[in-house]
Amino acid sequence: MRISISIGKYATNPYMIPGLETPVYCIEELCYLLGENAVLIDQTIMTRNLAEWVDKELGLTELAQQMYAIIQRQGSLSTFVCLIMEYAGLQDMYYIDSVRKILKRGAGLSAIERHKRQIDYLVSKKKYVSAVRGYHSLIEKWNYVSENGTSILPGINVLSAIHHNLGVAYTGLMLYERAADCFEEAYRLDREREHYLAFIAAKRMGLDENGYISFAAGLTDGYEDTLKLEKTMEKLNAEWESRAETHSLKLRRQMRDSGDAYKYYAENDRILKGLKDGYRENVSV
Helix, strand or coil: CCCCCCCCCCCCCCEECCCCCCEECCHHHHHHHHHHCCCCCCHHHCCHHHHHHHHHCCCCHHHHHHHHHHHHCCCCHHHHHHHHHHHHCCCCHHHHHHHHHHHHHCCCCCHHHHHHHHHHHHHHCCCHHHHHHHHHHHHHHHHHHHHHCCCCCCCHHHHHHHHHHHHHHHHHCCCHHHHHHHHHHHHHHHCCHHHHHHHHHHHHHHCCHHHHHHHHHCCCCCHHHHHHHHHHHHHHHHHHHCCHHHHHHHHHHHHHHHCCHHHHHHHHHHHHHHHHHHHHHHHCC
């Protein structure tokens, strides 16, 4: 990421924002990083080190003095971040207000809830392997606090959401049995129907036909849900049939069946390369 500067100087020594681990060299890069990662940042960015860097490296003494003042009076994170963004003038006020709202929503969250939001962000970016590790670490932390009473835990709905989202991450990795276990645990914790429906769907994806029929027949209060799920699956299958990827797959089958080996393997290599590139991106930290 490189952005042309409009105020201040390029830093000789970049600043690394805690938790984001991306070096920034100018005020515009700092604003971009703060805005695009508003859901991830917390009070740890409000340090005198950042204000000093803005002063000494960027030459923006006036902004640095205002940052010092907010830090000194222990002002809000949203005020601190939006001050920087407004001073730089890179984004419009509509964008800055949206960032302010995101930061205010996160202001009252516990450490566990903030950590969960950060891992949820990994899921949204399809970083499933990193998300799985993060959720397991968070569950271990929850259990430790629960057993030792070192701090106050948020409501049980937060723990159920952690298990549910862990199931979503496992689903992204096509580990459906593990996903089903997570959804089932989430449902056990707070009995929200969303978890139960996800549990049935994971079972549907993870079991063969006979296994799923046996599973569905054994449900005492979810048989109707399995019927609804089948209708949803039929709809999704119809959508899949209409997609370009399906058309490409059928063409490759025709190449294979017609004996056109050169085109068939060349197309396979092209698709396989794309899948590998996507996989490396999705599982990277």
